[in-house]
Amino acid sequence: MDKEVLMTHSTHRRRALAGGTALVVALTTAGLALGPSAAGYGEAVIEPVETDLAGKDWVTARATSNDADAGLALDGDEGTAWRPAAPTSGSRHGKPDQALTVDLGGAYDGLRKVEVVLADATPARYVVEASADGRRWASLADHRDGRSGAAGTTALVDREGIQYLRVRFPAARPGTNGVAELHAYNYLRDDLKLGADLSYADQERDQPYYLDAEAALAGAPDPGPHLLDVVRDRGMEHLRLRIWNDPRSEATGVETEPAYQGPERSLTVAREIVDRDMSLGIDFHYADSWADPSKQPKPRAWAELPFDELNQEVHDSTADYLTELVEQGATPAKVAVGNEVINGFLYGSEAEIIGTTAPPYFTDEADVYQSQPGGGLLWKYWQSEDPAEQQLYTEQWDRFGTLMASGIRAVREASPESEVEIHAIVDKGRLSKTMEFWTQLLTRLEAADAAPDVLALSYYPEWHGSPEALEHxxxxIADAFPEYALDIAETSYPAASSPPGDPTPLPNSPFPVTVQGQADAIQRVFQIANDVPGNRVQGVLTWEPASWDSMFTWVETSAGTFPEANASLDVYRDSDVRAVLEDSVRVVTAVDGRVRLPRTVDVLSPADGDVDGTRVTWQDVPDGATAEPGTFTVDGTTQHGPVTATVHVVPPR
Incomplete structure (x- = not known):
């Protein structure tokens, strides 16, 4: 991703949104009455993340009998079902249990609700169970009495590490009921870290960010809170800072003053982050300006070092800076060795073959920057049949791996509590290239005893494909490299277009360019990350949400122009579920019979695992609804949300 292009576009968007009478009128007429913890600009309905895992490609089913039909319980059609076969006669042990088992493909800590829809609205004896290993089972719902759970059941779950679900019919008899559908609902894990790369907090340290739109519009004399306080209030838990060696203008190559995102200034921001009880990430660019897939310039101070000295400098500078962080009490939770390094980093003499022309100072002073070999990768020789080209391809992989290993060893030595991350991308949708990248690099790092902890990707739909492509x-990657955790190190989505007023979604995205679309697009990435089996993805970071694809809107007030948090910023806090409701019940009654709806349903608090009853207020049953066999629904309300009762009307016995 070309950060220079990104920031140019960002500036245009930001200026288009800054101030303006129309904006003030919009905020005033919206009747905002916001407390100190409510986002202000625009509107966004943010519901907790919830995924029915049963519909995912990686979820499979098997059965003790009629195994070919097991998948019918996951096909989303209640008109199809798995039914156990009649047991064979003459068994010494009586009639065996019949069971449908669903493999979720890996462990889930956020699985909180399981719904089983039976094939028939007839009495059945069955048990719904969960397991981490497929051998030891815990009961979620026990309906062996043959009376409860008619037509199906919804069970709330307070267990971690669930991979298998089972519906077991003890001592099944001919005509035993079956399973029409099994739904397994996944919610955000407690340990999924949501946050941002907020490196621009450096130069925005003195910019007030208003939490309360009415106060801002009234010209509140007191400055608003610090940006770090705003994002913490909204639910961000982890913030990443990029580190440039000697910050310089990408256009001119001249060192910048102040040296924003340089090592010294970033020490201060790092301390401010940990002082607010947020975890810290460090992203070494190993450059003086932007390092990304289109450019990876060496720092000027290292440009003419022979390769062995360059390698030592990577180690020493990494270790020295992390030591400073640790000594000031700002130990990073995570350290990225390089930024978006799909094409390598620390480009040197190999840049002539790569063909890079950015940044300008890198090519204008090629005699300096390209005088010694570096760690750029020669992808143009990938799969070449020319032995000489293949040798060059391999040699550059060796150099890149050597440099990366030195950075990783430095992290291990100076900050052993930090996890090490390698940050790449899926380049223009070419997953095969990314898989080659991880295979080549990890093979070398493992051989050097310098393996990382986390493999990370950037995801921007306009460059990296649809949400479904990200999921795939x-x-x-998770299947190919099961020993590593994963991260989404960067993502973003705009809330406003430039010029303003065009809600057309970005390429490859279904979400409009609005405040609501921004919330939905970012939450979709949260959901995809959370749904990877095995709890493999550790976190999701948005990139520079105060600047690029901003989650703030600049509002003109009588006291000046200030950034007001978009309503979409609450996606970090409100995507977590606070109460999981038994929101679906199934009731069986005879023709012309009385419909007995439950007075209460269960509600689970994931925070403490408590399950309590909550009262339901039901709508009236329609007149004549039970006059003949069939089904109908009745809506109910609770303090935790709506409930639906599906009533099965069956012929009298």
Whole structure:
């Protein structure tokens, strides 16, 4: 991703949104009455993340009998079902249990609700169970009495590490009921870290960010809170800072003053982050300006070092800076060795073959920056049949791996509590290239005893494909490299277009360019990350939400122009579920019979695992609804949300 292009576009968007009478009128007429913890600009309905895992490609089913039909319980059609076969006669042990088992493809800590829809609205004896290993089972719902759970059941779950679900019919008899559908609902894990790369907090340290739109519009004399306080209030838990060696203008190559995102200034921001009880990430660019897939310039101070000295400098500078962080009490939770390094980093003499022309100072002073070999990768020789080209391809992989290993060893030595991350991308949708990248690099790092902890990707739909493509890519990488955790190190989505007023979604995205679309697009990435089996993805970070694809809107007030948090910023806090409701019940009654709806349903608090009853207020049953066999629904309300009762009307016995 070309950060220079990104920031140019960002500036245009930001200026288009800054101030303006129309904006003030919109905020005033919206009747905002916001407390200190409510986002202000625009509107966004943010519901907790919930995924029915049963519909995912990686979820499979098997059965003790009629196994070919097991998948019918996951096909989303209640008109199809798995039914156990009649047991064979003459068994010494009586009639065996019959069971449908669903494999979720890996462990889930956020699985909180399981719904089983039976094939028939007839009495059945069955048990719903869960397991981490497929051998030891815990009961979620026990309906062996043959009276409860008619037509199906919804069970709330307070267990971690669930991979298998089972519906077991003890001592099944001919005509035993079956399973029409099994739904397994996944919610955000407690340990999924949501946050941002907020490196621009450096130069925005003195910019007030208003939490209360009415106060801002009234010209509140007191400055608003610090940006770090705003994002913490909204639920961000982890913030990443990029580190440039000697910050310089990408256009001119001249060192900048102040040296924003340089090592010294970033020490201060790092301390401010940990002082607010947020975890810290460090992203070494190993450059003086932007390092990304289109450019990876060496720092000027290292440009003419022979390769062995360059390698030592990577180690020493990494270790020295992390030591400073640790000594000031700002130990990073995570350290990225390089930024978006799909094409390598620390480009040197190999840049002539790569063909890079950015940044300008890198080519204008080629005699300096390209005088010695570096760690750029020669992808143009990938799969070449020319032995000389293949040798060059391999040699550059060796150099890149050597440099990366030195950075990783430095992290291990100076900050052993930090996890090490390698940050790449799926380049223009070419997953095969990314898989080659991980295979080549990890093979070398493992051989050097310098393996990382986390494999990370950037995801921007306009460059990296649809949400479904992201899901496919994450699962492919997770399956191929099961020993590593994963991250989404960067993502973003705009809330406003430039010029303003065009809600057309970005390429490859279904979400409009609005405040609501911004919330939905970012939450979709949260959901995809959370749904990878095995709890493999550790976190999701948005990139520079105060600047690029901003989650703030600049509002003109009588006291000046200030950034007001978009309503979409609450996606970090409100995507977590606070109460899981038994929101679906199934009731069986005879023709012309009385419909007995439950007075209460269960509600689970994931925070403490408590399950309590909550009262339901039901709508009236329609007149004549039970006059003949069939089904109908009745809506109910609770303090935790709506409930639906499906009533099965059956002929009298």
């Amino acid at each position: 890519n994450l699962h492919t």
